[in-house]
Amino acid sequence: MYSKFYSPNIIATGSSDIDQSSYSHHADNDVGVAVIDRYTYYNLDFLETQVKEPTSKKTLGDLFGSYDEAKIHSHPGVRYDLFKGGEMEAKRRLVMDFFGNVQNVEIDGQMGGNETQWKEDLAHIERMISNLKERERQGLNQSAYVHDVDAAEASVKPRSWEREKAAKVDGENGWRRQAFGATALLGCVGVWFAGSVLDSRE
Numbered sequence: 001m002y003s004k005f006y007s008p009n010i011i012a013t014g015s016s017d018i019d020q021s022s023y024s025h026h027a028d029n030d031v032g033v034a035v036i037d038r039y040t041y042y043n044l045d046f047l048e049t050q051v052k053e054p055t056s057k058k059t060l061g062d063l064f065g066s067y068d069e070a071k072i073h074s075h076p077g078v079r080y081d082l083f084k085g086g087e088m089e090a091k092r093r094l095v096m097d098f099f100g101n102v103q104n105v106e107i108d109g110q111m112g113g114n115e116t117q118w119k120e121d122l123a124h125i126e127r128m129i130s131n132l133k134e135r136e137r138q139g140l141n142q143s144a145y146v147h148d149v150d151a152a153e154a155s156v157k158p159r160s161w162e163r164e165k166a167a168k169v170d171g172e173n174g175w176r177r178q179a180f181g182a183t184a185l186l187g188c189v190g191v192w193f194a195g196s197v198l199d200s201r202e
Contacts, residue, residue, distance in 0.1 A: 020074045025040075
């Protein structure tokens with residue numbers, strides 16, 4: 001993939017050549033699948049054992065030089081041509097310049113003024129949270145009251161209302177059945193009449 005890069009100041013590395021596989025290192029018995037490939041495993045092994053402090057002087061040349069094809073089971077590649085200064089300059093770069101870069105931050109203004117401001121902001125946020133909790137508590141109490149009232153009203157509804165509703169539904173269904181029956185009867189009469197007419201003509 002890195003053969004397609006064209007942006008400047010890039011150092012690229014990959015696990016294997018195009019015609020090679022990148023093999024897994026080990027599987028997790030609980031998960032049942034491989035959890036890391038060999039190339040990544042040995043990169044992490046170098047970083048964890050050789051680069052232990054932010055002041056480490058290990059270089060990218062040391063990292064790339066640690067690649068052992070017998071362990072990785074493939075030919076890892078490195079591309080230097082996009083980096084200013086080429087391979088020699090790239091190999092001199094510290095690993096921590098890539099993986100442990102720390103930016104210096106400058107704060108403008110008086111420290112005392114900033115401290116007062118953030119304390120006021122914090123107090124304002126605490127008041128907002130307290131107000132929101134109170135509103136939520138009141139809302140829960142109100143919704144619980146409405147739910148109780150609805151439940152009480154539902155429990156005192158007369159059974160006769162349910163019977164009236166059932167009767168109304170039955171009545172509507174009855175009219176529908178009657179209309180369907182009448183339509184079917186008229187259809188039968190029409191067929192009989194048409195048959196009689198044809199018989200009389202013969």
